Amino acid sequence: MQNALGLKWLLLPANEAVNYELFGALFQYSNRYGQITDYSELFATLRDNKVVVTVAADIMSLLLLKSPGAMGADVVFGSAQRFGVPMGYGESHAAFFVARDEHKRSMPGRIIGVSKDTRGNKALRMAMQTREQHIRREKANSNICTAQILLANMASFYAVFHDAQGLKTIASRINRLTDILAAGLQAKGVNLVNNTWFDTITLKDVDVAAINARALAAQINLRVDADGLVGISLDETTIREDIAVLFEVILGAGHGLDVAALDADIVANGSQSIPQALERQDAVLTHPTFNRYQSETEMMRYIKRLENKDLALNHSMISLGSCTMKLNAAVEMLPVSWPEFANMHPFCPLEQAQGYTKLINELSEFLVKITGYDAVCIQPNSGAQGEYAGLLAIKKYHESRGDAHRNICLIPQSAHGTNPASAQLAGMKVVVTACDKQGNVDLEDLRAKASELADSLSCIMITYPSTHGVYEESIREVCEIVHQYGGQVYLDGANMNAQVGLTSPGFIGADVSHLNLHKTFAIPHGGGGSGMGSIGIKKHLAPFVAGHVVVKPGRESDHNGAVSAAPYGSASILPISWMYIKLLGTKGIKQSTQTALLNANYIMKKLSAHYPVLFTGRNDRVAHECIIDLRPLKEASGVTEMDIAKRLNDYGFHAPTMSFPVAGTLMIEPTESESKVELDRFIEAMISIRGEIAKVEAGEWPVDNNPLHNAPHTLADIMDTEFDSRPYSREVAVFPTAAVKANKFWPTVNRIDDVYGDRNLMCSCVPLSDYE
């Protein structure tokens, strides 16, 4: 079989891998039956043959098992869900992905690296940004933008809180309970598929229907998706009483087994479930961070200490253009924690998930109306994954019509970097189309390229309102031109906050769009995810969207491949968007859009007296965001867009989006949720900064020693006696306005040196002494 990138794959028993000429091989550890196998020799042979060895592993099991790295794997990945993140009927969960040193520069996605700031202190930042989509575009290592940061942080805190010993105890308890379960069942003549395990056993030759009926009666779900087999996986929540119930379910009443007696037996005689060769020998989590926060007081304060270093919406407006950092209301967030949403397994029988089904159906109906499309595929976990899912649907649609050769994706210059990266992943070829001076798609260029490439045209990816923050007048024509030459229109819905209730992609004439539910529909950004990138589609594409192999609620597209592991992606955060739409209603969602326009135009008009505004549409209006052009100022004063962004930190603001979609600019998106008071505070800061730039321009402050160049300022700066030699006061540095003085946010490090960090790539925890 073959995937969208043209990679061929074979499904084989592990030991047969050596018989083929391969570029890579993927192993599961434990396998689907729960068996754990020492692959050391096999991996060595494969690696000798230059095969890249990849392992999918279970993070909890690794506390007890020999690590895949020690067996010789090149790459290991898996889910970190079971480190303290609820199942949530899907995958609002972080994955881990690690590789041997030699692969680190080709790894996809976000990597945090250690660098230093201008005071020479250790400071952290995302490393190797130059290989990411916003720079490398279709040559990027991945299309991932929004990821699963909040959940990665939860998993990391889980490890910090429990420490290595605590985690080992949890893993050992899970393994012991599994041993007890297995020993009891085997004593009663039940046969197992596997003779080694961490937490999973698979029973064979059993009456699946009878066992499952008893299980369901006891409100228990077992794995029953294969003939004659019953799979049982234990976890951190399993207690001894549960094992007694499982004995009853599997063996019926009167089995006479006693958990305590079985345990005593295992303690006395030892267990073979983890063969000695597979026992982990090396110590894990030896860094002191994992060994000092075991009291709850210490843990609470560690979390708070880190929180204090970060600017979030609970401090001030985050006016990141293209990101829609609107209110995530407490009432919308509440249901996410409820056990009825949090503790559902994504593959549980559908009868048990009637609430989720209803929620998803109602949300889909809302979104169908809002997008003007015919159907919605909820599954994708982010905007970029939605792009991928949408492009695959387009590809399959063309294939279904005998047009498999259509593989050109037109993308305007101004597109977000995820667009070309997704097109590349979907196996398409990107052709860039030009924008005119006003920032609009150059229709002549588009027409020329579409007609020239008509035979191989697959689609266009276009954002509306454009990434330049204006409602392009010609959007209908763009759709018509592409359709005329047999292409499909993918309308990137990142800017839906300027469309909801006023217009819609379906109405405009597009065929498929993702929605960033974590922008327009109030799911919080989580510091970088979870998000949801559900896609809306026209009828003709509906049969071609992502389906799922396990959960098939009877749709035409069920047999299609999935783009995410769970059928409804990060399902547990869907209540947020449902609540948002339900509470606001028809009137509220429209008024939100209109107020987003008002806020953006208000900021634009206020700032236009001080900074040039790059693009405007009809009547000199902008859509829900505006771009101010800093290039002339840079030319005149030497002050860079980076200086201004960092100086905003001194004023207690997150910078707007910098240098996207045009280098040397800031893109400001206030959203409807910011009050006039906050907008005015931001405007005051921007005007005050303009005054500071004027002083540099006038030569009053040197280009390389002024509050902009030295921003952000830290407490360490103003405590430093050397500060006295600066041409500006401490007051100017950290309390530039009264509003700042009244509510100061202190950046904890000075400006960070990216180049140093990338050259000396270090991605592990730094010695504690560096923090002290």
Added chain:
Amino acid sequence: MTKQTLTQLEQHELFLTRHIGPNAEQQQDMLNFVGAESLDDLTAQTVPGKILLPQDLTIGDSCGEAEGIAYIRNIADQNKVFKSYIGMGYYGVQVPNVILRNVFENPGWYTAYTPYQPEIAQGRLEAILNFQQVSMDSNRS
């Protein structure tokens, strides 16, 4: 005594005014400043007429927070939480309550953006670095 009707006193659109930042008075000020009479007028000046929807969507009435919670409570109750032994990559967990309350349910953590501005994001960058350490430690050679 107030002349408002009971329906008005029930404040069905209260959440709407909580979600939207500027209040009516502020909106009017801002409209005056940008040169528009109303939100609809601003919309007409801004959005190309040919793509404006001919009529409003039909999503339903706005509702209050208590009402919204009651609706979704009813939906949640239709989920049946069974004990899961399915495995397949998804497992029951005990979220440490200190993390549930101080991270998962804390806007200081959940409303931040991707740490593109590292000088004001050292907290979550450290947390993610810890995550990388956990990942490397558990898998290393």
